[in-house]
Amino acid sequence: MTSLEERMIATLKRNEENAKNEEFYLGQNTDHDFSAVLDEFAPDITSGYMFRYADGREERFIFED
């Protein structure tokens, strides 16, 4: 076996041994709150950006609450 093949077999064996205990969720996240990150760099534009649409209209967009 090549080294790569050995590692594959070792990983499969480890996987087999730990199958019952191991969780397959992705890592524990300790990242910042996304909303706070966006607030920090929020642009100084309160009236919305100007958009152009396929029907020819141009207007500022802002979400309707």
Add this chain to the structure above:
Amino acid sequence: MAQNSLSTTYKKLFHSIVASHIALILKNFPAYCLKSPQVPYDIGRKYEEYKSMADKCIKSPKLDRHKLASCVCGAIIAIQPIRHKYDNSIVNGANETFALYTGLAVMKQFMMYDILDKQLTFAERQNVRNYLPSHFDILWPTLDDNICDVPEYEQNLRNALYWASKQYGIPHKEPFQYDVLAYATIFFHLELYNKPRLDRVYEEYRKSNNLSA
């Protein structure tokens, strides 16, 4: 999902990053437009859908920066918001480029926030917040780094995103699907690649402004 069920965080994301990218693209390409006024809502619904799919794969209740970047990137690709003014088409790769750079912008904000998270006074924080966005940019891995080949990294990634869009499925073959978690890993690698440069940019700024560490 009703329009008003979009999260407040998505609305902030749209306003802070997505909308400014759209406005910039439309300003620079007079023949481009948004396909409909529903685009901000359509991207939002797709973003929330990808986000709830990714939520199921992690232990903690909130997604990390790379998955969020991947979710917004995938949502833009799925919606294909930008089109040509005079017909229903758009040059290949335009929406994918928009999507990719929007994902990168999300990641960049988080990276800069890491720096701001340090013990800075209000005034220092304000100055760093003004300095970093224009002095730190996300760069692509290069051939010199032995990380990519020809075509270049950006083009390869954009082309892969192009084929990830269902509507570009190869005739008579199954189309590829956007993979939120796989692209999140790519965003993560791009952060790792760029992180030392951000540290250097901040270190230079810190020294020239006599900031504490």
